[in-house]
Amino acid sequence: MTPRLEDVTPANFDAAIGIRIHPDQEHAVQPVVRSLAEAYVHPAGVAWPRLIVDDDRPVGFLMAFLDIDWYGDGSVRRSGLWRLNIAADAQRRGYGRFAVDAVADLVRGRGGTEMYVCWHPGAGGPEGFYLGLGFRPTGEVTEGETVGVRRV
Template sequence: MEITPENFDAATGIRVHPDQEFAVEPVMQSLAEAYVHPPGVAWPRLIMDGDRPVGFLMAFLDIDWNGRGDRSLIRSGLWRLNIAAAEQGCGYGRFAVESVAAELRRRGATEMYVTWHEGEHGPEDFYLRLGFRKTGEKSEGETVGVLALD
């Protein structure tokens, strides 16, 4: 669901487990980043279960991965994923990844990228279970993963 004035407080109220805070920025920071990038780069969404907010995701769309204007490194993927602490383990994270994958396929993408912090309480196992594979790259100190969308 798009972020609107009506659901803004619900979106910014999403909190991950305290021991996961090192691995993902708060929703407020994500929304600020979406605002300062050119239109169409960020795709922020509130994840709902009926009328209950359970998470937040933000995709990145067609970014110049290395910032050098190399068209061969234009990528799209999952930028942020925050599932509320009490809602984890219920399939909402998988739903979020599948939702971003469906949107990227609709836009013609054949791959979906994600980055993650390694370490205890990090999301690496989650992404690997969903089929992402490590590329061997790092982005701002985070591991880069890719998922084929075919």
């Protein structure tokens, strides 16, 4: 496995929006096209969308959030993993861990010491995955999702 991250460009846009997770996970994460639309409408530098490619095969998509005003009042700024979509046939091969580590490296490189993620609780959700990578619930809930944090 030698995955890498690529910018989403006109040349790979169709591959990016073609990433399909397991149908039973669709309730827990938005499709890639929604993430790219959200990246477009946020100020430059807030969203960091990337295609995960291994051996020229698109296997997933991630989007980080960088230095956002968490509460909208200027009191707290956070960075972390906003979205993670790993193709159904590429799951359980380390691509999710690769994506989380890539965002941790990005946050650390920008001077951060913690990264955040939110997950849909319940059956079929990614809670076990994130807990296994060292995230711990903060006790916060945003839009019905559990907020987790880990040191980078």
